[in-house]
Amino acid sequence: xxxxxxxxxxxxxxxxxxxxxxxxxxxxxxxxxxxxxxxxxxxxxxxxxxxxxxxxxxxxxxxxxxxxxxxxxxxxxxxxxxxxxxxxxxxxxxxxxxxxxxxxxxxxxxxxxxxxxxxxxxxxxxxxxxxxxxxxxxxxxxxxxxxxxxxxxxxxxxxxxxxxxxxxxxxxxxxxxxxxxxxxxxxxxxxxxxxxxxxxxxxxxxxxxxxxxxxxxxxxxxxxxxxxxxxxxxxxxxxxxxxxxxxxxxxxxxxxxxxxxxxxxxxxxxxxxxxxxxxxxxxxxxxxxxxxxxxxxxxxxxxxxxxxx
Amino acid sequence: xxxxxxxxxxxxxxxxxxxxxxxxxxxxxxxxxxxxxxxxxxxxxxxxxxxxxxxxxxxxxxxxxxxxxxxxxxxxxxxxxxxxxxxxxxxxxxxxxxxxxxxxxxxxxxxxxxxxxxxxxxxxxxxxxxxxxxxxxxxxxxxxxxxxxxxxxxxxxxxxxxxxxxxxxxxxxxxxxxxxxxxxxxxxxxxxxxxxxxxxxxxxxxxxxxxxxxxxxxxxxxxxxxxxxxxxxxxxxxxxxxxxxxxxxxxxxxxxxxxxxxx
Numbered sequence: 001x002x003x004x005x006x007x008x009x010x011x012x013x014x015x016x017x018x019x020x021x022x023x024x025x026x027x028x029x030x031x032x033x034x035x036x037x038x039x040x041x042x043x044x045x046x047x048x049x050x051x052x053x054x055x056x057x058x059x060x061x062x063x064x065x066x067x068x069x070x071x072x073x074x075x076x077x078x079x080x081x082x083x084x085x086x087x088x089x090x091x092x093x094x095x096x097x098x099x100x101x102x103x104x105x106x107x108x109x110x111x112x113x114x115x116x117x118x119x120x121x122x123x124x125x126x127x128x129x130x131x132x133x134x135x136x137x138x139x140x141x142x143x144x145x146x147x148x149x150x151x152x153x154x155x156x157x158x159x160x161x162x163x164x165x166x167x168x169x170x171x172x173x174x175x176x177x178x179x180x181x182x183x184x185x186x187x188x189x190x191x192x193x194x195x196x197x198x199x200x201x202x203x204x205x206x207x208x209x210x211x212x213x214x215x216x217x218x219x220x221x222x223x224x225x226x227x228x229x230x231x232x233x234x235x236x237x238x239x240x241x242x243x244x245x246x247x248x249x250x251x252x253x254x255x256x257x258x259x260x261x262x263x264x265x266x267x268x269x270x271x272x273x274x275x276x277x278x279x280x281x282x283x284x285x286x287x288x289x290x291x292x293x294x295x296x297x298x299x300x301x302x303x304x305x306x307x308x309x
Numbered sequence: 310x311x312x313x314x315x316x317x318x319x320x321x322x323x324x325x326x327x328x329x330x331x332x333x334x335x336x337x338x339x340x341x342x343x344x345x346x347x348x349x350x351x352x353x354x355x356x357x358x359x360x361x362x363x364x365x366x367x368x369x370x371x372x373x374x375x376x377x378x379x380x381x382x383x384x385x386x387x388x389x390x391x392x393x394x395x396x397x398x399x400x401x402x403x404x405x406x407x408x409x410x411x412x413x414x415x416x417x418x419x420x421x422x423x424x425x426x427x428x429x430x431x432x433x434x435x436x437x438x439x440x441x442x443x444x445x446x447x448x449x450x451x452x453x454x455x456x457x458x459x460x461x462x463x464x465x466x467x468x469x470x471x472x473x474x475x476x477x478x479x480x481x482x483x484x485x486x487x488x489x490x491x492x493x494x495x496x497x498x499x500x501x502x503x504x505x506x507x508x509x510x511x512x513x514x515x516x517x518x519x520x521x522x523x524x525x526x527x528x529x530x531x532x533x534x535x536x537x538x539x540x541x542x543x544x545x546x547x548x549x550x551x552x553x554x555x556x557x558x559x560x561x562x563x564x565x566x567x568x569x570x571x572x
Contacts, residue, residue: 190420191407192411192414193411193434193485194408194431204420204421
């Protein structure tokens with residue numbers, strides 16, 4: 001029994017209820033670990049099989065991702081490029097608004113304003129992705145068409161805008177936490193040295209919190225990379241690579257969503273290709289998530305002190 | 310120190326006091342921190358504010374450089390004058406007030422970056438374009454942080470000891486060349502040896518500045534100040550020459566406090 005071993009002897013291990021509890025906890029933990037291992041194992045197995053048929057060099061160097069074509073292309077780069085476009089585009093749109101919101105909520109908003117705006121931000125994060133997707137396709141794209149008549153029905157810019165809206169709360173909440181970790185006494189003493197509050201916020205609080213803010217951006221981008229529904233619905237699924245935001249974009253996730261709707265024979269190359277893409281996606285989000293978390297916790301550890309005595 | 314010799318003069322009798330409060334009442338929301346406090350700080354004197362925890366010492370200090378108004382929910386009645394001018398008149402820029410009436414806080418809050426960055430912060434906020442290094446050096450020397458030479462400028466503020474942090478915060482304030490120095494608990498959170506060294510620093514600064522400091526340690530008030538104010542539950546119960554107040558307090562509560570018998 002490893003869980004909740006009592007060191008004080010107040011709850012002897014021989015107590016049957018203690019043992020039952022310990023067993024339950026251990027069981028739950030084992031279940032979670034086993035599930036994760038199963039997912040990674042299945043993914044890894046199919047990915048290895050795929051690479052037995054298709055050399056890694058083609059996966060990295062082919063300039064098209066068309067596994068079902070007559071002359072198939074197995075290059076991951078077009079999908080990575082599409083994912084990068086959506087993730088960067090969404091971040092570029094969300095970041096300025098999110099940062100201003102975070103600063104305003106943390107340092108300027110009165111209690112009532114802050115609680116209303118917090119509720120609004122929380123509401124944004126509770127909207128299901130599929131609703132965002134329809135919003136992008138049926139509202140944002142038609143609205144943008146008024147600005148650019150040449151806009152395609154499926155396009156990158158609409159997806160970027162709406163994915164940006166979706167990741168906004170992540171940046172706001174986590175950046176605000178990072179800003180909140182800057183001791184109030186630092187700002188107060190800056191004001192006491194004749195600085196305006198704006199100067200104290202811009203020159204002291206933001207630089208002091210920048211690691212945490214950066215972490216929040218990386219975590220938000222992780223969400224954008226993994227985002228599927230919005231991109232599938234709004235950005236289409238073109239096979240070509242385009243850097244024009246007015247045209248469609250295909251990402252790792254939207255390819256997978258599309259492929260999973262067709263009939264793929266288990267064991268076929270197309271089938272294996274999906275697992276290879278999924279493995280890349282997993283590595284990418286896993287790595288970015290770890291980086292984002294590390295930045296956030298590093299930022300907390302580095303938060304400049306008033307003397308903490 | 311004949312100018313401060315308490316026997317030859319009564320406080321603030323001849324000249325306009327550098328700071329004065331008249332009927333000062335400060336509230337934070339529902340809580341009243343100071344009630345009807347009137348006090349005069351004569352130029353060149355060192356004044357201590359003593360009293361039990363929560364008696365309003367810090368609030369009184371902060372009202373002298375308009376730092377209470379940055380706290381949400383604070384309100385104030387009464388008049389504070391700086392060299393005869395109303396501190397809250399429209400012509401008074403609060404930032405300028407805070408530069409001329411500098412404050413050293415109880416906790417040494419560090420700004421990101423080096424010691425130089427910390428000292429330059431207030432200077433840059435003022436729009437100072439002159440020799441920032443020269444000003445920083447003079448301030449660090451005055452605060453006793455220059456013994457190791459110029460390398461202190463590039464030291465990360467976070468790498469300083471508690472005593473050095475306190476000295477840096479004092480230097481940060483001195484760099485702005487204030488007329489008055491407000492110091493809240495000059496030596497709290499320092500070990501006894503460091504506390505006594507920082508106290509010597511404050512003692513040395515008495516020659517150049519009017520100093521008002523708050524302290525829980527009334528023996529420190531006795532060692533450092535010319536005049537002592539005793540605050541109790543937000544009221545100024547007694548104010549006068551330190552010697553007199555300590556040896557012959559008029560108010561029984563002052564005596565209780567000084568002798569550790571206050572209930």
